[in-house]
Amino acid sequence: MLRQPNELAIADADVEQSVAVVVCAVQRAGHSTSSCWFLYIVSGLWTALLAKERDPGRDVVLVEGDRVGWAASGRNGGFCAASLTHGAANGLARWPDEFAALQALGARNLDAIEAAVGRYGLDCEFERTGEIDVATAPYQYEELRAAAGTAAEHGIDIELLDRDQMRAEVDSPTFHGGLYDRRGVAMLHPAKLAWGLAAAARRLGVRIYERTPATELVRHRAAMAVRTPYGRVLAHRVALGTNVFPSLVRRIRRYTVPVYDYALTTEPLTDAQLASVGWKGRQGLGDSGNQFHYFRLTADRRILWGGYDAVYPRGGRMRPEYEHRPDTYLTLARHFFHCFPQLEGLRFSHAWGGAIDTCTRFSAFFGTAHDGRVGYAAGYTGLGVGATRFGAEVMLDLLAGESTERTRLAMVRDKPLPFPPEPLASVGIGLTKWSLDRADRSQGRRNLWLRAMDRAGLGFDS
Structure with missing residues (x-):
């Protein structure tokens, strides 16, 4: 039975949860709760599941702004790709020196998803x-x-x-x-994948609180406090999977x-x-x-x-x-x-x-905040069904402070170029869309604007 907010264990604002990881696939306070496409609760679910697999004794809480599978996680096209770079061409253009490693990691990631489907009996077609x-x-x-x-x-x-x-x-x-x-x-x-992952996570002991938007993320002594309308969760480590919603780490919103x-x-x-x-x-x-x-x-x-x-x-x-x-x-x-x-x-x-x-590089970016207590992954650009599991692994590595094959990647260490502020973003995106449409009608020929964007490593895509 899914609990309603007034039944939550964290309903008392003074209650503290002694947890090692809080996986936040949430929406910001005041943001509409109606359906929004690519908020990846799957990112949070994979993080919760993998956190438990790595350390079964770890206490894991996941707070979700609405219901599991309510948005992108349940209503995307259902393409689960091995590519972590939005295709080979984009990967070769941006990370030629580590492209072979990215391909191998992506293949292993898809194999691991298939293995998890079998291991946990995920009825996701x-x-x-x-x-x-x-x-x-x-x-x-x-x-x-x-x-x-x-x-x-x-x-x-x-x-x-x-x-x-x-x-x-x-x-x-x-x-x-x-x-x-x-x-x-x-x-x-996709919806059956989200529901199956949630059920598997619960069997491993993950506590999932739905319809519980995270409103604020603040330091609390040596830990972090995730505030919700019904109480707060204290955690040594927090993983954010907010994706399209404004991040609780403000500085990454411009990406x-x-x-x-x-x-x-x-x-x-x-x-x-x-x-x-x-x-x-x-x-x-x-x-x-x-x-x-x-x-x-x-x-x-x-x-x-x-x-x-x-x-x-x-x-x-x-x-x-x-x-x-x-x-x-x-x-x-x-x-x-x-x-x-x-x-x-x-x-x-x-x-x-x-x-x-x-994001401008068409594939996920990663990082930490609050002196390594908070990890985040965002910018999947439509290929998150498969890549969110890889993103979960990266966040857990970063939160553990580990140097791994994943955390040493330039793809993980570097950020994409940010989008300009408004109204420049609207002008630039509008010109890019017009140019892409013109290229489609002109045998693929890219105009001066698109060629300049290519040279700068900037892009706009779904």
């Missing part, structure tokens, strides 16, 4: 189906061909598919080819901005409809435009179709009304039937949206 990057224009196929060559040079096992091979896997008249990663991505049910992403799912396909598409391998797919779509089959044979629009709200504000965007839903539906005209007449059963936390 985990399928190691792989993913295909799809070319929907001839120039994109040439870019995939070049990427396949680069991958081969670095020992990455991916397969270039020509037009006929691609359409034999999944049939669309818009497909010109694909790049098939057979082992590096799994599909899963992320919210980007609203939207998705549709269809009604279940009939046998004839599914046969018209093929898709026997059940792979995840993503097209290769700057404004890309991601799509997959669910366990009950629906097609999840999302992406394309990456909407930065004016001033970076997050509001419940931004979570539904009918114009974007119509755009996604038109694009769906352009991709799969053989499914004309299929109805959409669900539509939703929410905020992703993106």
